[in-house]
Amino acid sequence: MPDRRLALAAGLLALGPLCAGGASAQATRHSTRLLVGFPPGGTADVLARALQQRLPAGAEPLIVENKPGAGGRLAVAELKAAPADGRTVMVSADPILTIYPHVFRHIAYSTTADVLPLLPIASEPVGLAVGPMVPASVKTLADFLTWCRQHPKDASYTTAAAGTTMHFVGSQLAHASQVDLLHVPHRGGAAAVQDVMGGQIAATVTSMSLAMPHLGAGSTGKLRVLAIASARRSRRLPEVPTFTELGHPQIRADVYYGTYLKAGTPAPLLAQWVQQIGQAAQSAEMLALLDKLSLDPMVLGQPAFAALVRADLERWGPIVKASGYSADD
Template sequence: MSILTRRQLLAGAGALAATGLCAPATAQTARPGTLRLLVGFPPGGTADVLARALQPALQTRRGEPVIVENKPGAGGRLGVVELKNAAADGHTVMVSADPILTIYPHVFPRLAYDTAADILPLVPLASEPVGLCVGPMVPAGVRTLADFLAWCKANPKQAAYTTAAAGTTMHFVGAQLAHASGTDLLHVPHRGGAAAVQDVVGGQIASTMTSMSLALPHLASGRLRCLGVSTPGRYARLPDVPSFAEAGHKDVVAQVYYATWLKAGTPPATVAALAEQVQAVAAMPDVAALLDKLGLDRMSQPQPAFAQRVSADLKRWGPIVKATGYSADD
């Protein structure tokens, strides 16, 4: 799928909002019994597209209104604060990628929420790995991760990787790889993943640590080469590319996952009912087709097990972030 097609797909949710067919709740008043699907970003992003894919079937299944409500700002943090301040009655569900809940607590010194105390993980929807991809700055003879790391050591002025932003999963996976391999890699954050990838495709920077959904179109065209991925084993979409763990860096394992979240303290029966409803809708063929178009993999896990995973990830990212010395200034 071309980058243009992906952008059109993501922009389609914004177009739906403009028509009023699936308008954000900021322009309407939620009446009693309405389920709010909260998104901490503007219409058109991946979390927003997923929320809008769930909305119609959830509404049918529940027999009551379901609306998507966008609360953009502060890199998604305002959405989490909105969820924290909602009633713990199961009528507000946030759709978000995990770093806002698992990495941000270690990045922002004055965060307005506590993931463990304020937020209850519901169920996951989709995931994707992070990949190290190189572009035309790197010689064609560099075919493996070991080749690239050796090239970086021989060419320290070019030893750099781009990411969508500082403080992201991609940032810290790159830092982990640099530390594990003893390689000095300069992190170059951008304002968004597409811009980060484009600088590598254009030959301005050697490599990018990126979400694979952004990289796949460029890999298909040959403009990027993927040398490693953050899955524990091989990534199904790129079976010929070894994982970082296979290449000898066993601790460089990560996924970005999109999931649903509730306010802590929501009654267990409500949590169980919502988990069943969301899982059933997420398994529908049209949602599966959308995930495939976005380059995402379906992720399904029972609510208790998913909550345990989030807790483990929250703890795991702490020392990784601390080791980099990075802290956000807002």
């Protein structure tokens, strides 16, 4: 994670009375919780604390409660165990609900039966970037694939972890191009990017918020993005084509961050959260924060967001199966 994100997270912790409890605040019987499945400082945590600042103060305290562990799955299990009374909201990236059910043989929740999608907050592109191991003459995705065929021992890509969106974007590219790309998982996207910048690994499939600080000229300009997996080009990287433009329409993925309730939450409580989170997510302060984090605002109504989560859950199943990867813990 870039230092700027950690600084932003620390700044958010210092803002206003609602953040006084911070990550160590304990939920009580009379508090409303924003669950996050990772430690303080990550993207979902920063977004949860930004929401906390901008949601209306009610009679009960609003607590951000971090439930790190199992790659974010503990927070979903906590949401599942909570009463469907509208007092527990989860802030999460989509793979925990759309990809993990296909990756893990034993999982403690059902995306469709236990979770009620509320509203999205933001999304970010995923792309393929190469580093100094790959010659400067390699300027396009086709060039890179040709280079990989000519240098099979170096044909590799690294990601934040196995079983992630980035992992399966890479496996789709390997399958579609018939290039044997070795996947090298890391413990975190920042470490993966650093290894590519250091010339230890040829390429990374990563979120663009991690790649962008290291693009361009100068000592930090050690990454070149060759393609992104979004449906359209990124406004921040207008010169970078999509995989679809390059003949791989099946390689399509963004990471998006959304809010979720316990399935079965009564409709009036759902409607109240939709109104409040919708206003908070579109506030000028939130939009400015998203821009600083290189995230894009994501605006969908609640039914459309729920339909997207269901569609992505179904879409990722065959992709994970084709990769041959599974995890069992």
